[in-house]
Amino acid sequence: MFYTANTDISSIRVVLAEAAQHPEYGVSSMDVATAFLNAPMPTEESETVYVKPPARLEQFRLIKPGTDWKLTKAVYGLRISPRLWGIERDKQLRQMRFCIIRSVLRAMQSSIDDKESNFDHERKTYGYLLTYVDDFLLVGPSHVRNAIEEEISAVWKIRKEGEVLQFDKKRPEASLTFLSTVIRSHPKYGGFTMSQEAYVRDVLNTWEMSDCRPLMVPGIPTKVELPQETEPEVEPDPEDVHRAQRLAGSLIWLSTRTRPDITYAQSMNSSMAAKAPNIALIEGM
Secondary structure (H helix, E strand, O other): OOOOOEOOHHHHHHHHHHHOOOOOOEEEEEEEOOHHHHOEOOOOHHHOOEEOOOHHHHHOOOOOOOOOEEOOEOOOOOOOHHHHHHHHHHHHHHHOOEEEOOEEEEEEEOOOOOOEEEEEEOOEEEEEEEEEOOEEEEEEOHHHHHHHHHHHHOOOOEEEEEEEEOOOOOOOOOEEEEOOEEEEEEOOOEEEEEEOHHHHHHHHHHOOOOOOOOOOOOOOOOOOOOOOOOOOOOOOOHHHHHHHHHHHHHHHHHHOOOOHHHHHHHHHHHHHOOOOHHHHHHHHO
């Protein structure tokens, strides 16, 4: 099985909820540039990969005809590259030491979520680091996040993506995106919010509902009669089933990440997708 460590959306919610209890905590994100190229290839012969170099090199006589290359680093497009990068990333994180307030700290892997690390010195938590392939979400006071960023940038080339602070009146609209989720903080009340505005707009455009009127509740009273168990079964049109399932999938993605308030409506819609797709489409939209 090939895998890559992916932090769960519930871990992000828990960490942000914890951070909201500490006014000095902020959130920042960054990613590792060309991450897979930092991962060494396995030394076992069974996992050795050989590739053909670009033909231009042979045409310009930079290499001999018939030359093959043995990969020493993982490359993009290789099936095992995500797994190799995950191993290399976790190895480096375990070796890192972070200088914070005249103390040298290390990252400890969370016992609840193996994709989440907290910075612990004598069992005191200073901050959190959540990983998703080559993306990092840093949560904690600014000096803690700066120390983490400095140590990680000493090992890999990184790109800073954004920063959100609580009670930040200078940048009230500040936001960052992590796992396709936009994170913001209220400049007056603090705390953190998670939203998927761009995704919602894309879903509305897909179903030609961009001009629809927003509602405060996920559903309205309707006179649509649902099929009874005693009614004779009619084989639905496969195209209608496919459309209903597409809509259900969009709602599931939304309800499990940032909109738990539509979970019940989404579950009812999903249950009708295969048996009554036309009704599911009407109810879902």
